[in-house]
Amino acid sequence: MAVTTQQLIDWKQQGHQITMLTAYEYAIAKIIDQAGIDIILVGDSLAMVGLGYETTLPLTLEEMLHHAKAVRRAVVRSLLVVDLPFLTYQESPQQAIHSAGRVLKETGASAVKLEGGYDEMANTVSALVKVGIPVMGHVGLTPQSVHQLGGYRQQGKTTVAAERILSEAIALQQAGAFAIVLEHIPKDLAAEITQQLTIPTIGIGAGPYCDGQVLVTSDILGLTPWQPPFAKKYANLHDTITNAVTQFCTEVQQGKFP
Numbered sequence: 001m002a003v004t005t006q007q008l009i010d011w012k013q014q015g016h017q018i019t020m021l022t023a024y025e026y027a028i029a030k031i032i033d034q035a036g037i038d039i040i041l042v043g044d045s046l047a048m049v050g051l052g053y054e055t056t057l058p059l060t061l062e063e064m065l066h067h068a069k070a071v072r073r074a075v076v077r078s079l080l081v082v083d084l085p086f087l088t089y090q091e092s093p094q095q096a097i098h099s100a101g102r103v104l105k106e107t108g109a110s111a112v113k114l115e116g117g118y119d120e121m122a123n124t125v126s127a128l129v130k131v132g133i134p135v136m137g138h139v140g141l142t143p144q145s146v147h148q149l150g151g152y153r154q155q156g157k158t159t160v161a162a163e164r165i166l167s168e169a170i171a172l173q174q175a176g177a178f179a180i181v182l183e184h185i186p187k188d189l190a191a192e193i194t195q196q197l198t199i200p201t202i203g204i205g206a207g208p209y210c211d212g213q214v215l216v217t218s219d220i221l222g223l224t225p226w227q228p229p230f231a232k233k234y235a236n237l238h239d240t241i242t243n244a245v246t247q248f249c250t251e252v253q254q255g256k257f258p
């Protein structure tokens with residue numbers, strides 16, 4: 001049966017851990033969906049991981065729609081969530097409705113994710129929820145603000161910063177978000193937020209006391225030479241692919257294949 005946003009809230013109450021991974025195209029999305037992951041995120045990390053940009057900022061809505069459509073064709077069971085790219089939702093609630101509406105209409109995804117929980121963003125989330133668009137929040141390290149944050153550093157280290165992240169998470173829940181990603185914050189802060197909220201928290205670099213965990217798929221597969229400090233490598237596709245390609249070259253050059 002397909003995963004729903006209501007199912008996630010039930011799982012939090014039952015203490016059943018939620019799993020989420022990213023996908024940007026058909027083949028990987030098919031494998032992840034069939035392996036039984038609960039949520040597939042077409043993350044704007046696509047910009048860095050799939051398109052070779054330095055940050056997530058250059059990604060356009062058109063590029064995101066193109067990739068999300070490919071992922072949608074693969075997904076049967078997982079809940080499909082799509083990141084709204086930088087500056088496709090921050091201008092106004094109207095801009096957010098227009099962009100998120102296009103995502104749901106044109107890709108068939110079930111929900112969008114956006115970054116930030118300050119007052120204006122909570123207001124935007126509530127505008128989206130009012131028109132029937134499910135929203136996942138994202139607080140802590142918000143990569144679309146990398147230039148303001150001064151790098152991909154852990155957030156919420158001081159009491160003031162921690163209080164602010166907690167209040168953003170509460171504001172997002174009150175605005176009607178169905179779940180919240182907590183990125184790169186201390187584990188005790190993530191535990192506190194998880195305990196205070198009735199909606200599920202999904203952590204990335206936020207310790208074990210969340211209602212679920214998310215990582216970037218190419219990081220767990222070891223596809224890229226670099227991973228963030230909190231990622232875990234469950235495979236080494238970089239070496240697997242290098243070996244396969246090298247063998248192919250050698251066999252062709254030596255007349256052994258075909």
Ligand SMILES: Nc1nc(=O)c2c([nH]1)NC[C@@H]1CN(c3ccc(C(=O)N[C@@H](CCC(=O)O)C(=O)O)cc3)CN21
Pocket residue numbers: 045048049056143150151152153154184215216218219224226227228229231
């Ligand atoms: N492949 C990939 N995986 C990710 O998890 C990911 C992306 N890309 N791109 C978008 C953001 C960026 N993320 C990152 C990137 C780097 C660090 C990192 O290296 N942090 C170090 C150094 C921070 C610094 O001082 O600049 C740390 O110790 O916190 C953390 C999260 C997480 N997201």
Ligand SMILES: CC(C)C(=O)C(=O)O
Pocket residue numbers: 022041042043044045046083138181204214215216
């Ligand atoms: C890492 C997750 C949470 C994300 O936002 C992304 O992949 O863009």
Ligand SMILES: [Mg+2]
Pocket residue numbers: 043044045083
């Ligand atoms: Mg993202």
